[in-house]
Every structure is written in structure tokens, then in C-alpha cells.
Amino acid sequence: MSARDTFGRFIRGLLLFVAGALVGGTLIYLGLGQQRSMRGLAGVPASTQPVDPAQPPAQPIGSSPHPDMPPDVPAGQFDTTPEADTATATPLVDASKLIIPVQGVQAAQLTDTFTQARSGGRVHDAIDIMSPAGTPVYAAADGTVAKLFESKLGGTTLYEFDTTGAIAYYYAHLQSYAPGLVEGKALKQGEVIGYVGSTGNASPTAPHLHFAIMVLGPDKHWWQGTAINPYPLLSGATPH
Numbered sequence: 001m002s003a004r005d006t007f008g009r010f011i012r013g014l015l016l017f018v019a020g021a022l023v024g025g026t027l028i029y030l031g032l033g034q035q036r037s038m039r040g041l042a043g044v045p046a047s048t049q050p051v052d053p054a055q056p057p058a059q060p061i062g063s064s065p066h067p068d069m070p071p072d073v074p075a076g077q078f079d080t081t082p083e084a085d086t087a088t089a090t091p092l093v094d095a096s097k098l099i100i101p102v103q104g105v106q107a108a109q110l111t112d113t114f115t116q117a118r119s120g121g122r123v124h125d126a127i128d129i130m131s132p133a134g135t136p137v138y139a140a141a142d143g144t145v146a147k148l149f150e151s152k153l154g155g156t157t158l159y160e161f162d163t164t165g166a167i168a169y170y171y172a173h174l175q176s177y178a179p180g181l182v183e184g185k186a187l188k189q190g191e192v193i194g195y196v197g198s199t200g201n202a203s204p205t206a207p208h209l210h211f212a213i214m215v216l217g218p219d220k221h222w223w224q225g226t227a228i229n230p231y232p233l234l235s236g237a238t239p240h
Contacts, residue, residue, distance in 0.1 A: 092166055092215055095233040099189060101140040101171065102129045102196060102209050112231035125227035126170070126212035127234070133175055133207040135196040139187040140169050140211070140234075147222040148183055154210060155199025159222040160187060168225055172210035173202040 100107065113127050139160060146168065147159040154172035158181075161168055175197025187193065198207045213233065214225030 093213060093228065093233055097189075098140050098233055099138060100129070100234050101138045101169075101211060102131045103136040103138065105129055105131060107235050110231060110234055112229070114229040114231055126172075126210050127230050129196075129209040129211055130206065131196045131208060133195075133197055136192045137171055137174065137194045137196060137209055139189055139191045139193050141167075142189050143169065143187050145181060145183050145185045145187060145193075148177065148181070149222075151200055153201050155202065156194070156197065157200075158193055160193075161216070161220070161222075165220060166216055168214045168216055168222060170210075170212035170214065172212075173197055173199050173208060175199065175207070 100110070110127065110129065114125065141160075141162055143160040143162045145158065146161040147157075149157045149159065151157050151172065154170075156174040156176065157170065157172045158174065158177065159168055159170055171194065173196075174194040177194045178192045181193060196207050196209050198204045202208065202210070211230055211234075213228050213230045215228060216225045
């Protein structure tokens with residue numbers, strides 16, 4: 001066999017090898033692409049997943065459900081991080097326009113229980129204002145009765161929205177509501193809205209008002225908001 005024939009066979013073999021490699025590489029690429037497509041629903045970030053409107057959003061890490069969340073509404077969450085309380089939410093509440101919402105209680109008698117742990121891994125997100133059962137409870141600020149609610153944990157509760165609709169005041173463990181109190185009623189600061197009690201999971205031997213302040217979200221849900229600490233706001237407030 002001549003050198004020319006040998007060289008020609010070498011060139012033909014090389015061309016066949018390159019062509020085979022190209023075809024094989026293309027098939028492998030297409031196969032991997034199909035596998036990635038099949039894995040898409042499980043492997044891609046949540047932001048690219050198709051959204052099922054019937055499914056509620058997943059619970060954010062580090063948040064806790066509102067204890068009064070009704071069973072037929074989406075799971076509302078509180079952002080209980082100190083950063084949200086001090087840097088964002090607190091300036092929305094004017095402490096000079098609040099009163100201590102329990103008759104006869106002085107600022108020096110208040111205790112900061114905002115960050116105390118509670119059952120089920122919850123954080124208190126409120127302060128307890130101790131007072132004898134039947135003591136009148138006042139509206140801490142002007143506003144509107146947004147919701148009257150019987151809660152397993154909070155007992156007889158009241159949600160008041162302030163006049164701007166940005167803040168909710170939450171009163172829990174009430175013995176009863178004031179006569180004539182209805183949802184939608186306009187409230188004046190200092191108006192009697194109920195009476196201290198031990199309803200819900202409060203101890204009968206330690207009646208008190210569970211008082212919380214929340215910055216409402218854009219949807220203005222009474223069960224959903226960012227909890228802020230009432231203690232520094234009420235520690236300089238006027239007793240009533």
C-alpha cells in the first residue's frame with residue numbers, strides 16, 4: 001500500500017471520529033436538557049415555580065402565627081425581630097398620644113414582658129397590665145372597633161384600628177365588653193371598652209389586660225401585622 005493510500009485512510013478515519021464525537025455530544029446535551037426540564041418543579045428557585053392560587057404561602061422562617069388567627073383565613077404572621085420594632089414600626093406610633101389603657105395603673109407599675117416566651121414556641125409580643133378583675137379598660141387612642149373576637153388563647157378580645165388605619169391596638173383576656181360596643185364603632189381615647197378579666201388562657205388568680213400594638217400590612221387584616229413593644233410607649237404615657 002502506498003503512502004498516499006495510507007494517508008487517505010487516516011484522514012477518512014479522523015473525519016469519521018470527529019463526526020461521531022459531534023453527534024454523540026449533541027445527543028448528550030439534548031438528554032441533559034430534557035432531564036433539567038423534568039427536574040424543574042423540584043430544582044429551580046421558588047420564584048420561577050408556577051404558583052397555585054389555591055395554596056397559601058409557606059410560613060416564613062422565624063415568624064409565628066397570630067394566636068387569634070381565625071381558621072378560615074390565610075395564615076397571618078408577625079415579624080417579631082427587634083430590628084423591625086425599633087427601626088421601622090415604632091416611629092409610626094406617637095407615644096405622646098397614648099394613655100395607659102387600664103384605670104388607675106401608673107407607668108411605674110408596668111413591666112416589660114414583650115419578649116417573654118410563651119407556650120408553643122410563641123413570643124409574648126405584648127405586655128400584661130395587672131389589675132383586679134372588673135377594672136375598666138380604656139381605648140388607648142382614638143380609633144375604630146375593627147373586630148370583636150372570642151379567642152381560645154386571648155379569650156374575649158378587641159381589635160382597635162387607629163384613625164389612620166395604620167396601627168392596631170389589641171386588648172385581650174377581657175372579662176366583658178362595655179355595653180353597646182359593636183364592630184365599626186368610633187372610639188375616643190379614654191372611652192371604656194371593656195373590663196379586665198381572665199378569659200382565654202389567663203390565670204384566674206392573675207387577672208390582667210394583655211395589650212399589644214401592631215403595624216398593619218397593606219391589606220389591613222386585623223389578625224396580621226408587625227408587633228411592636230408597647231412598654232417604651234406606655235412607660236411615659238399618662239395614667240387615666
